[in-house]
Amino acid sequence: xxxxxxxxxxxxxxxxxxxxxxxxxxxxxxxxxxxxxxxxxxxxxxxxxxxxxxxxxxxxxxxxxxxxxxxxxxxxxxxxxxxxxxxxxxxxxxxxxxxxxxxxxxxxxxxxxxxxxxxxxxxxxxxxxxx
Amino acid sequence: xxxxxxxxxxxxxxxxxxxxxxxxxxxxxxxxxxxxxxxxxxxxxxxxxxxxxxxxxxxxxxxxxxxxxxxxxxxxxxxxxxxxxxxxxxxxxxxxxxxxxxxxxxxxxxxxxxxxxxxxxxx
Numbered sequence: 001x002x003x004x005x006x007x008x009x010x011x012x013x014x015x016x017x018x019x020x021x022x023x024x025x026x027x028x029x030x031x032x033x034x035x036x037x038x039x040x041x042x043x044x045x046x047x048x049x050x051x052x053x054x055x056x057x058x059x060x061x062x063x064x065x066x067x068x069x070x071x072x073x074x075x076x077x078x079x080x081x082x083x084x085x086x087x088x089x090x091x092x093x094x095x096x097x098x099x100x101x102x103x104x105x106x107x108x109x110x111x112x113x114x115x116x117x118x119x120x121x122x123x124x125x126x127x128x129x130x131x
Numbered sequence: 132x133x134x135x136x137x138x139x140x141x142x143x144x145x146x147x148x149x150x151x152x153x154x155x156x157x158x159x160x161x162x163x164x165x166x167x168x169x170x171x172x173x174x175x176x177x178x179x180x181x182x183x184x185x186x187x188x189x190x191x192x193x194x195x196x197x198x199x200x201x202x203x204x205x206x207x208x209x210x211x212x213x214x215x216x217x218x219x220x221x222x223x224x225x226x227x228x229x230x231x232x233x234x235x236x237x238x239x240x241x242x243x244x245x246x247x248x249x250x251x252x253x254x
Contacts, residue, residue, distance in 0.1 A: 014142030021149040028156035035163045042167065046174050057181040093149070102145035104217055109155055113210045116159070120166055120203040127173045127196045 018097045022090060029086025036079030036116065043123065044072025064130050071122050078115045085112060147220045151213060158209030161235060162202045168242055169199025172249050187252055194245045201238045208234075 047068030054064075085108035096102045173195025179188045208231055219225045 014140070018142055018145045018149075021146045025149045025152050025156075028153040032156045032159055032163075035160050039163055039167050039170075043170060046170075050174065050177065053178050053181050097145060100141055102141065102148060104148040104151075104221070106214060106217060109152065109213060110210065113155075113159060113206055116163070117203060117206055120162075120199070120206065123166060123170060124196060124199050124203060127170065127199060130177070 015097065018102075019094065022093045022097060025093070026086055026090040029082055029089070032112070033079045033083035033086065036082055037076045040072045040075030040077075040079060042072070043075060044069050047072075067126050067130070071119055071126060074119045074122070075116070078112060078119060081115060082108075082112045144220065147225075148217070151216045151220060154216070155209055155213040158212070158235075159206060161239075162205035162209065165202030165205060165238065165242055166199050167202075168246065169195045169197070169202060171195070172198060172245060176249065191249065191252055194249065198242045198245050201242065205235060205238065 047065035050068075051065045089105065089108050092105070093102065173192075176188050176191055176195060179185060212228070212231055216225075
């Protein structure tokens, strides 16, 4: 990659600040991915806990356990997707910063938010159905 | 090539877009936290219902669901705001819109009261 010279239009270290901003954006993606994975793990594993409670109270929780495992795994998958898309976006933005022509994108954001909205709707429906 | 952005050059425009992406992420994480809070309240309520057969707990059924649904709404609003902001950054004028921020704070307040009600009801 050809290196863009330091000193932007204002004569300051714009290039460095752009790369640092790009790095913070990647870290934001990583925190989002960890959040999605954490929520997914809790949702998936809570089914096991409820199953145990159902054994103690003689209730049926088999349906609940399957639904929470599916939704939880979906959320963890969304987390993995967020990490992968965030990393790809980071490298694309890095190249664009070096070229001096940044192209704003919304694809990764739209995909991750859309997948999470679908999982979130499933979660709310599941909460309503099992409550 | 036409100059895009609000002036200040390409570096400022790049940083504006990256800051906007981080803002979306922050909103999205707030949404996930609300979803998690709603889920926790609803499921722990269910545990209480099954173990203690308390009718007061059964009456609290919608609380967790509403908080989770609120979290979902925050995600949709954040995505719409991100796409609008993207156009604003490319245009000449950036218009901050504090209404969504105030709505989120109100929603967090409602979620906090919900958790408090839950904590008082389930002892």
